[in-house]
Amino acid sequence: xxxxxxxxxxxxxxxxxxxxxxxxxxxxxxxxxxxxxxxxxxxxxxxxxxxxxxxxxxxxxxxxxxxxxxxxxxxxxxxxxxxxxxxxxxxxxxxxxxxxxxxxxxxxxxxxxxxxxxxxxxxxxxxxxxxxxxxxxxxxxxxxxxxxxxxxxxxxxxxxxxxxxxxxxxxxxxxxxxxxxxxxxxxxxxxxxxxxxxxxxxxxxxxxxxxxxxxxxxxxxxxxxxxxxxxxxxxxxxxxxxxxxxxxxxxxxxxxxxxxxxxxxxxxxxxxxxxxxxxxxxxxxxxxxxxxxxxxxxxxxxxxxxxxxxxxxxxxxxxxxxxxxxxxxxxxxxxxxxxxx
Amino acid sequence: xxxxxxxxxxxxxxxxxxxxxxxxxxxxxxxxxxxxxxxxxxxxxxxxxxxxxxxxxxxxxxxxxxxxxxxxxxxxxxxxxxxxxxxxxxxxxxxxxxxxxxxxxxxxxxxxxxxxxxxxxxxxxxxxxxxxxxxxxxxxxxxxxxxxxxxxxxxxxxxxxxxxxxxxxxxxxxxxxxxxxxxxxxxxxxxxxxxxxxxxxxxxxxxxxxxxxxxxxxxxxxxxxxxxxxxxxxxxxxxxxxxxxxxxxxxxxxxxxxxxxxxxxxxxxxxxxxxxxxxxxxxxxxxxxxxxxxxxxxxxxxxxxxxxxxxxxxxxxxxxxxxxxxxxxxxxxxxxxxxxx
Numbered sequence: 001x002x003x004x005x006x007x008x009x010x011x012x013x014x015x016x017x018x019x020x021x022x023x024x025x026x027x028x029x030x031x032x033x034x035x036x037x038x039x040x041x042x043x044x045x046x047x048x049x050x051x052x053x054x055x056x057x058x059x060x061x062x063x064x065x066x067x068x069x070x071x072x073x074x075x076x077x078x079x080x081x082x083x084x085x086x087x088x089x090x091x092x093x094x095x096x097x098x099x100x101x102x103x104x105x106x107x108x109x110x111x112x113x114x115x116x117x118x119x120x121x122x123x124x125x126x127x128x129x130x131x132x133x134x135x136x137x138x139x140x141x142x143x144x145x146x147x148x149x150x151x152x153x154x155x156x157x158x159x160x161x162x163x164x165x166x167x168x169x170x171x172x173x174x175x176x177x178x179x180x181x182x183x184x185x186x187x188x189x190x191x192x193x194x195x196x197x198x199x200x201x202x203x204x205x206x207x208x209x210x211x212x213x214x215x216x217x218x219x220x221x222x223x224x225x226x227x228x229x230x231x232x233x234x235x236x237x238x239x240x241x242x243x244x245x246x247x248x249x250x251x252x253x254x255x256x257x258x259x260x261x262x263x264x265x266x267x268x269x270x271x272x273x274x275x276x277x278x279x280x281x282x283x284x285x286x287x288x289x290x291x292x293x294x295x296x297x298x299x300x301x302x303x304x305x306x307x308x309x310x311x312x313x314x315x316x317x318x319x320x321x322x323x324x325x326x327x328x329x330x331x332x333x334x335x336x337x338x339x340x341x
Numbered sequence: 342x343x344x345x346x347x348x349x350x351x352x353x354x355x356x357x358x359x360x361x362x363x364x365x366x367x368x369x370x371x372x373x374x375x376x377x378x379x380x381x382x383x384x385x386x387x388x389x390x391x392x393x394x395x396x397x398x399x400x401x402x403x404x405x406x407x408x409x410x411x412x413x414x415x416x417x418x419x420x421x422x423x424x425x426x427x428x429x430x431x432x433x434x435x436x437x438x439x440x441x442x443x444x445x446x447x448x449x450x451x452x453x454x455x456x457x458x459x460x461x462x463x464x465x466x467x468x469x470x471x472x473x474x475x476x477x478x479x480x481x482x483x484x485x486x487x488x489x490x491x492x493x494x495x496x497x498x499x500x501x502x503x504x505x506x507x508x509x510x511x512x513x514x515x516x517x518x519x520x521x522x523x524x525x526x527x528x529x530x531x532x533x534x535x536x537x538x539x540x541x542x543x544x545x546x547x548x549x550x551x552x553x554x555x556x557x558x559x560x561x562x563x564x565x566x567x568x569x570x571x572x573x574x575x576x577x578x579x580x581x582x583x584x585x586x587x588x589x590x591x592x593x594x595x596x597x598x599x600x601x602x603x604x605x606x607x608x609x610x611x612x613x614x615x616x617x618x619x620x621x622x623x624x625x626x627x628x629x630x631x632x633x634x635x636x637x638x639x640x641x642x643x644x645x646x647x648x649x650x651x652x653x654x655x656x657x658x659x660x661x662x663x664x665x666x667x668x669x670x671x672x673x674x675x676x677x678x679x680x681x682x
């Protein structure tokens with residue numbers, strides 16, 4: 001260790017916090033100093049078997065962070081851990097649809113058993129790191145509010161638009177969880193009174209504006225015989241037309257793609273506006289797969305949401321694309337770990 | 342004093358908190374015990390001159406509460422004070438459109454000057470009550486979550502539907518204020534992609550579903566020649582047709598009124614659903630003038646919001662009409678005062 005990044009109170013060992021971001025396909029982990037400097041990052045694939053095997057990988061990740069903290073002359077005081085789904089705060093159970101067997105899976109209990117009971121601060125003997133479980137979308141907003149596009153904000157929302165649509169909410173400096181730990185289900189925003197069957201499956205906003213839905217709308221258009229550059233861009237295979245293909249065709253001025261994008265932008269603008277009106281955040285951070293085509297979707301959403309949102313809230317809010325990208329979860333877990341101390 | 346309702350720690354004097362609810366036309370005040378028992382309530386008209394005259398009435402209300410607490414053998418430890426509009430937490434300024442001159446009016450500063458500097462707990466000498474300023478809608482949700490329809494809930498929303506539409510939000514036991522103290526502006530929810538000019542003035546949800554808008558839609562229908570019982574109920578004067586008249590005609594099975602109500606219910610259901618999906622509250626409390634016709638509007642909203650909301654959040658949430666009615670603000674101010682100690 002050449003650069004101590006932890007804090008060393010009164011000459012004692014440095015203190016670090018750890019972050020473990022469990023995604024649908026990988027487990028990333030890192031150590032963080034109190035100021036948000038990242039160290040000792042690792043990344044491994046999630047065991048395809050899921051269940052207890054994936055939980056064991058999480059335990060190993062925490063043990064590795066303990067070792068890494070020790071190697072750096074310090075100790076691991078707390079670990080933030082996020083999962084791609086929902087964390088039920090009362091029970092420590094998790095629901096993560098992309099990990100087999102993680103359907104109300106008792107991850108918190110498994111970690112306690114493997115790592116020793118993790119106690120809230122002040123109740124343990126000080127040698128065991130506290131483990132903070134959080135949903136990925138809540139971690140994203142915490143990360144962006146620490147070192148990303150919402151740095152310093154106490155009121156911020158991370159809106160993830162990809163396969164689905166969901167939001168992480170920070171209000172007055174605290175994560176909003178809701179009564180059942182499922183706050184932020186904005187994919188279910190009703191934005192169009194003309195109800196369609198798809199709304200019952202995934203929610204109106206998600207059915208109209210997720211990356212998957214944008215791809216589907218484009219494919220439906222092509223199948224209905226509409227001529228478009230999107231056909232060539234997908235090498236004539238309609239099944240290959242995704243939101244990325246729509247964005248590529250928009251960049252070339254394709255009329256059909258512009259129509260699909262404008263339709264999605266209208267709903268995205270309404271969704272962002274509704275978030276702004278109800279929560280009055282300082283920043284809305286846009287993330288997820290769709291905003292990797294930020295050149296196509298960001299500016300129109302920034303313009304159009306003002307048509308809908310409470311005017312003063314609209315004037316004050318910033319609409320930004322994620323600054324941390326794939327690292328938002330790690331930073332968020334690090335932040336939540338530090339905040340727990 | 343025959344029934345001490347305050348608490349008397351270690352044999353000292355009883356402690357009370359006060360509540361002052363400034364409305365558009367009246368100032369109500371009361372003392373509260375820690376358990377929420379109300380004492381010494383008063384109610385006076387707001388001075389029509391507004392401005393400093395109305396502020397002086399507030400000062401007098403606080404002084405009267407101090408006297409009442411003393412008469413009861415105790416002291417006033419804190420006062421919650423709500424105004425019909427917005428409280429800017431940083432500056433103590435208020436915006437209350439129904440009180441002349443209260444447009445970024447420095448109410449907090451005026452009270453400090455008149456009553457002596459009120460300091461946050463622990464910083465004063467313990468003899469001066471702390472004053473907590475809050476918006477009315479935030480006070481309503483705090484009150485309902487104390488002794489009303491959301492009693493005991495840490496996650497609750499008060500949705501006020503009357504002349505306008507707005508919400509007070511409690512998340513994880515704390516009021517959500519937003520970055521500019523204007524959270525809860527749900528009257529601006531975008532619920533219909535077919536933008537209309539009225540949306541720019543007051544927001545889509547408010548333009549489609551406030552009590553005023555329901556009355557306006559009914560009047561437009563009658564002026565367009567639609568025959569309806571509403572004409573008789575308003576003694577043939579179309580200008581007298583309000584949301585109450587619509588409700589009265591619905592009770593008699595009038596087709597035109599049923600159409601107006603069904604249209605409003607669709608938007609009310611979407612608005613409630615959007616609140617449920619983003620915040621996952623335990624209870625949504627419906628208040629304001631419109632829900633005085635709860636027999637007409639409550640059950641349809643309870644049924645229809647499920648069509649739109651995230652299914653698990655919809656299953657768990659309760660949708661209730663305000664239990665405290667006009668006293669929600671007083672109870673909320675009392676609660677916020679106690680919570681400040």
